[in-house]
Amino acid sequence: MDRLTNTVRPYAWGSTTAIPELLGVEPTGEPQAEMWMGAHPGAPSRIDRGTGEQALSDTIAADPEGELGAAAVAKFGPQLPFLLKILAAGAPLSLQVHPDLAQAAEGFADEEARGIPVDAGHRNYKDANHKPELICALTPFDGLCGFRPPLEAADLLSGLDVDSLKPYVDLLHAHPEEAALREVLTAVLTADREEMAATVAEAAAAAERLGGPYAPYAPLAHHYPGDPGVIAAMLLNHVRLQPGEAMYLGAGIPHAYLDGLGVEIMANSDNVLRCGLTPKHVDVPELLKIVRFEPADPNVLRPEGNGEEVYETPIDEFRLSRYDLAPGAAPTGVPAGAPQILLCTAGSPQVGNEKLAPGESVFVPASERVELSGSGTVFRATVVL
Template sequence: MDRLTNTIRPYAWGSTTALPTLLGVEPTGEPQAELWMGAHPGAPSRVDRGAGERSLAEVIAADPEGELGAATVAKFGPRLPFLFKILAAGAPLSLQVHPDLAQAKAGFEDEERRGIPIDAAHRNYKDPNHKPEMICAITPFDGLCGFRSPQASADLFEGLGVGSLKPYADLLRAHPEEAALREVLTAVLSADREQMARTVAETAAAAERLGGEYATYAALVHEYPGDPGVIAAMLLNHVRLQPGEALFLGAGVPHAYFDGLGVELLANSDNVLRAGLTPKHVDVPELLKIVKFEPSDPTVMRPEGDGGEEVYEAPIDEFRLSRFLLAPGGAPQVLGDGAPQILLCTAGSVQAGELALAPGGSAFVPAGEKVELSGNGTVFRATVVV
């Protein structure tokens, strides 16, 4: 097994303190948004097997079956199928959705054919893969997940008493659920920018005056004044996760994260279609192809298990997330099932084989290797289903 050296991504929405506090280091004063663990080409982890540090992506490419196991390669190809992260939100992330596998392949091939550079600001598809994901809270974690019922959103709009929101409320009440949500989101994102900026400002003033459940939307305006995503966010469910609770987000489900520290596990992709709360490119026609206009109540997940590995069940094979709560004197947990693993310590002090892991420390375990976990702390395990 290998200790991982990982990259921290300094996105503007990142917290300046959450990751340094977890890692036990001094803050730099700059946002530190995501710590990436894995072999994604955007920021692969590094390992040292005695000849200096090498990219984990290079190590896997040199011997896919040796690192990932024959079953993983046969099922997913010669690359690590997942990307593991610690996500530290200090400000709202963009309101976004991810494509399914067929949409990602078609979108990627189309943009390649049209010669759009992979790093172009208006590029939608960075790779031909889908991006189902799971977020598990380390600290209390706020966000949005999936559409409310149109009636609930109409009530929310009407409660603000803002005249320019009334047409949206009327549309939400006048049509079947899917058609209503599609029509209102399309209208919000396609509205005249100046007119929408006035609506957002009026909404913010009303939300600040009313407080309560409206306070979330008033806060969004401080980060993204005039952004239509503020109005779009009111169509979604507001969710607050407690430590240890998780959400699974499949293709087409609109979502945004607001605040908190969490472990995120996702398929090895960086495909994002944005709907707002961002200065980045918003491709409304493409977005509307991807969004699933289905109201639903978010399913907050808790790990299942008794005394050993606690699993967060998800309908996906590219990744599997589980947790170990280790206590002094407890029997060591023996891991290893022929699939690659990344182990991440988030609290306490634990021993993973010969490696001591402190909070934020992680290790890559190649397929076929077994490792014993012991100590006093919390370890998250990312692996695949084969």
């Protein structure tokens, strides 16, 4: 078992206080958006086995079966297939979707064949993997997830009483659901930029005045003035997760995180296609191939089970669960046989012979078995074999 030293990413949308408060340290004044735990090449965790710090990715590469187990290597290859994060949104993240596995492989091969540099700003596919995600709230957490039914979206837009939105309202009433959502999102993202900026300003002012169901959308224009994503966001369900609740985001589901602190886990990929709320590249034709234009209720998850409470998802690259340890309870054994990261988010639990504070984590190789004791909350990230 190895205590992890992790990197905090200072993205502009990050909260300046949430991660420092969790860690019990003074804020720096700069945004602290994500703390990464895993072996992602962008910022791998570091461990020290007595010979100095080294990247967890290098440790795994030196002995994949010893660290990950033969079954995990056979199923996922010689790398840790998930990335665990603490995510602290102080401002809205981009509105985005992720491709499925076949779309990612096809898109990556196409851009490779066309010689587009992998770090180019207009590159869509950084790798050939999909990027399903799960976010679990540590504080009340606001987000957008999946399309509203078109008639519900039409009522929301109509209630703003903005003349330039009326053609979108008519489209949402006039077509079958999938066609309606496709046509409106296409129209919003391809509209004249100056005209759309005026629409966004008027819609945001109305949302701020009306409040209620409009309240989550008013701040978007303050962060992204004139951005078509402000209107696109109104086509989506607003979700507020309470601490302990989670949201699973599969391929093609448009989503955005707005505000709050959470534990996020995802398949190891950087593939993102953006719809708006960003200064970055938006490839509308490629985006429209990936988005699933299906209205659906947000998939809010609550953990299930006794002892180990599991957030059930339909993929194998990651499995997230939670242990709430009560003072004086008997030690709890954690299953072995797969690689795992254990993360403390509250209290001072004992993991094996390591006492963890909030925000601290350990990597447990597949062959090692550990026990949890003491009191606090520990998240377990592993794979499904």
